[in-house]
Amino acid sequence: MxxxxxxxxxxxxxxxxxxxxxxxxxxxxxxxxxxxxxxxxxxxxxxxxxxxxxxxxxxxxxxxxxxxxxxxxxxxIGFVFQDFNLFSHLTVLDNVRICQLKVKRLSHEEATRRAHEELERVGLGDKAGAYPAELSGGQQQRVSIARALAMDPxxxxxxxxxxxxxxxxxxxxxxxxxxxxxxxxxxxxxxxxxxxxxxxxxxxxxxxxxxxxxQGPPDVLFSTPAQERTRAFLNVIAEHG
Structure with missing residues (x-):
């Protein structure tokens, strides 16, 4: 793809x-x-x-x-960033719905249905009326994932x-x-x-x-990396993990 x-x-x-x-x-x-x-x-x-x-x-x-x-x-292409990039003045529902209305030009009803669907998918169906400031960081990031998914990327x-x-x-x-x-x-x-x-x-x-x-499958790259630099990086990650 x-x-x-x-x-x-x-x-x-x-x-x-x-x-x-x-x-x-x-x-x-x-x-x-x-x-x-x-x-x-x-x-x-x-x-x-x-x-x-x-x-x-x-x-x-x-x-x-x-x-x-x-x-x-x-x-x-859905893009989820490090920082959540949510609109603070919009509700969770509107944050997820806005790109469907502006970019895909879906009807208000269809955009709303898709937004609720994706909020349920990320476990935030009960937060549609909340504002970003009322959510934890993890919840805000899940809203940004729902927003990306709602575009059907x-x-x-x-x-x-x-x-x-x-x-x-x-x-x-x-x-x-x-x-x-x-x-x-x-x-x-x-x-x-x-x-x-x-x-x-x-x-x-x-x-x-x-x-x-x-590059390679996880079981190979993590257990027997071919490159010394890969091995060194993974050792550092393991020490700090």
Missing amino acids: LRVDDIHKRYGDNEVLKGISLTLERGATKVLIGPSGSGKSTLLRCINHLNKPDRGTIELDGQRITDANIDRMRAQ MLMLFDEPTSALDPELTGEVVKVMQQLADDGMTMLVVSHEMGFARQAADEIIFMEGGYIIE
Whole structure:
């Protein structure tokens, strides 16, 4: 479904991505891991064209993502950020409903039905009338996931969705993501949640310094990584886990 070919991206003198290529099959979950500054978040932003790559091509379901059709393509890609990006002046229901009304131009009734459906899916059916400030961080992140799902995306991108949460709130978000993976949602996830990566991912991709250093199934990459740098990174994660 997703094909990323030789993506390069620099900011001034800093070359963040140095020729990244990967594919993602329909219904698969891949998890990007690696130290801060390795280019993981930039890669996601390039896929969604929040940042335009300097070189390389990205295809979604056989169609090249270009400036000409970027809005239509973006509507098919759900993006969940580190910070929740909710509208503080809107209720939970309106936060989930607004993109369906403005972007997909669904009827008010259909947008409302879809919003309630996805709020139930993330376990927040009873919070439709609440405002973001009345919710915990974990609940706010689940609202942002529901908002993305309500657009009925082909692909979901998650950029460290639990990094802004207290540890005790992380589990509720990971549980929702695990369920999405089990349901066959196509997902590319940047995360340091190794438990989720082991359980949900079809493949782990280790990035450092703008390159993919190693990739493989979780049981192989976690137990017998081929690269010494991968092994060192996983040891550090294990020590702090």
